[in-house]
Amino acid sequence: MLCGVRRAVASTLLVLLLGAGCSTWKRCAYDGFGRDRWQQPERVVSELGLSPGDRVADLGAGGGYFTFRLAQAVGPTGLVYAVDVDEEMTSYLEERVAEEGVGNVRVVLGRFEDPLLPDGTIDLLFTSNTYHHIQERPAYFRRILDDLSPDGRLAILELNDSSWFPRTFGHQTSREQIVSELESAGYALQRQLDFIERQSFLIFTRAGR
Numbered sequence: 001m002l003c004g005v006r007r008a009v010a011s012t013l014l015v016l017l018l019g020a021g022c023s024t025w026k027r028c029a030y031d032g033f034g035r036d037r038w039q040q041p042e043r044v045v046s047e048l049g050l051s052p053g054d055r056v057a058d059l060g061a062g063g064g065y066f067t068f069r070l071a072q073a074v075g076p077t078g079l080v081y082a083v084d085v086d087e088e089m090t091s092y093l094e095e096r097v098a099e100e101g102v103g104n105v106r107v108v109l110g111r112f113e114d115p116l117l118p119d120g121t122i123d124l125l126f127t128s129n130t131y132h133h134i135q136e137r138p139a140y141f142r143r144i145l146d147d148l149s150p151d152g153r154l155a156i157l158e159l160n161d162s163s164w165f166p167r168t169f170g171h172q173t174s175r176e177q178i179v180s181e182l183e184s185a186g187y188a189l190q191r192q193l194d195f196i197e198r199q200s201f202l203i204f205t206r207a208g209r
């Protein structure tokens with residue numbers, strides 16, 4: 001009986017989401033249900049230690065789950081580049097920026113191999129649940145060093161293998177692999193935060209700084 005009810009609710013949701021269009025469906029898939037509970041987005045942003053005026057890139061911004069929170073943290077004198085390679089996501093973000101009158105978010109349709117950021121300006125490149133999508137990561141992140149300001153940092157939030165979704169679909173990277181790839185790309189691990197059960201949260205600086 002309970003199974004039948006669950007199936008009916010799931011089917012109704014599916015029909016509603018499909019009817020709502022592809023970008024809505026993708027955003028729901030990225031956020032899942034009750035994400036705020038396990039994700040603790042306010043704590044994530046607070047641990048990044050951003051200052052008003054900072055320039056941040058949200059690489060693989062998706063539906064902007066972190067973009068608009070990052071924009072609040074850097075304030076009106078700061079700037080957040082919301083980068084994605086999916087035009088449906090960048091169009092959605094453009095609409096949201098316009099509707100909400102957010103003045104400090106620039107939406108960028110990046111290339112798979114290049115986020116098209118201005119050289120030497122990014123104080124923090126942040127990326128959530130996107131690391132596993134990046135191809136040839138050591139080379140990609142070595143090029144990102146050119147986009148960072150001299151004290152620029154890189155923050156990686158990436159699903160680990162402790163929940164069913166990444167285990168089933170391979171959408172995850174182990175902490176060890178991230179550290180090894182980024183060290184080979186010219187970064188040093190500065191902080192590791194362990195308060196999110198299903199994600200690694202790692203902050204890197206340029207090696208030697």
Ligand SMILES: C[S@@+](CC[C@H](N)C(=O)[O-])C[C@H]1O[C@@H](n2cnc3c(N)ncnc32)[C@H](O)[C@@H]1O
Nearest residue numbers: 030060061062065084085086112128129130133
């Ligand atoms: C799972 S979603 C994560 C969205 C968002 N960061 C979040 O935490 O909700 C991954 C996003 O990364 C984007 N993406 C994949 N490869 C990318 C690349 N090379 N550069 C920029 N974005 C990319 C996808 O289009 C997708 O929107």
